[in-house]
Amino acid sequence: MSLRHALLGQLAGRPASGYDLTKRFDYSTGLVWSAKHTQIYPELLKMAEAGLVTQGAEGPRSRREYTITDAGMAELRRWLLEKRPVHTTRNETMLQAMSLWVLDPADALAYFEREAGIYRAALARLQSYDDTQAWDGSARDRFGRIVLKGGLRELEGLAVWAEWAAEQVRETPGE
Amino acid sequence: MSLRHALLGQLAGRPASGYDLTKRFDYSTGLVWSAKHTQIYPELLKMAEAGLVTQGAEGPRSRREYTITDAGMAELRRWLLEKRPVHTTRNETMLQAMSLWVLDPADALAYFEREAGIYRAALARLQSYDDTQAWDGSARDRFGRIVLKGGLRELEGLAVWAEWAAEQVRETPGE
């Protein structure tokens, strides 16, 4: 139930609505975990039922802000201390890359070049997000920064890999 | 429907049984995509119905080998050429890392140290797999090697990141 804990982690910082949280899953949090609003709204309702969050007063356009409770904070801590993270990764680019030998080398080359471009663009986008962030020295900020640096490193690694892969295909075109 | 194409990609190299494929998802293929036998067996049956693979004669212990058909190869190529890979990643370690500021610094430090150890161990395991592989010069092998190098790079990046994160926590222990 990682989505629940992802939401608790966000709400531990400050109260937020489902809409706010959805937007965050589109950029900062989404770097690391993804979720759609169709999954977030029902989950927040269930979390309120379970007493992990409380619904505040309704704002304009029936905006509902959720605040984490003591029980919610306790559950978040329990998850961090007890639940070992799952390390299985899913990388659809690398999954496709494994099978590219069935294509013409020119198509495989185009594949890696396109992917390299996508990774470079994502890297540039995240870099500029990093640059525009006003980092205070709070603990929350420091850990946010640690994760962001991890994301930057990861994207750069993938970009370099895709570029190297393209080079490999270029160097050995025929069988 | 990535599982279906992951299986087609494997079968494009040589025929295999559900059991063989399951084992591969535990190490080589599993680096990039994961699946359990409970998902693989029904999927192979559906793929046979769809004419993408054919079931060979039964071996000992009702072992069933599947061979890719021309239609299966065509579908694999179509997927590689037309389906853009999904780039959303899920990294539960980084998801937890975002919230570690709610814990005592000592617990956060222990978290990163443990993760660094896990990544180093996974890296060593994959490195030795790489070393023991007898790479021929075939196209299939070359692309397999490209993906393996990508996996090594990724794991090393994560190990270095976790070590750096631990260092960050050590350097700024209090608020």
Next chain:
DNA sequence: GCATTCATGTAAAAGGTTACATGATTGG
């Protein structure tokens, strides 16, 4: 003979995506 590995499946539950649906507020 017995433990391990090989080998295949089903069913229920959980997690996640896509399609559908609605309405309020803000800014130009």
Next chain:
DNA sequence: CCAATCATGTAACCTTTTACATGAATGC
């Protein structure tokens, strides 16, 4: 006034995991 954005939700479907279930062959 009108477009864009804010804001919330349901239902159907697909994907993935967990639990249950069974039996044959191999190696010691």
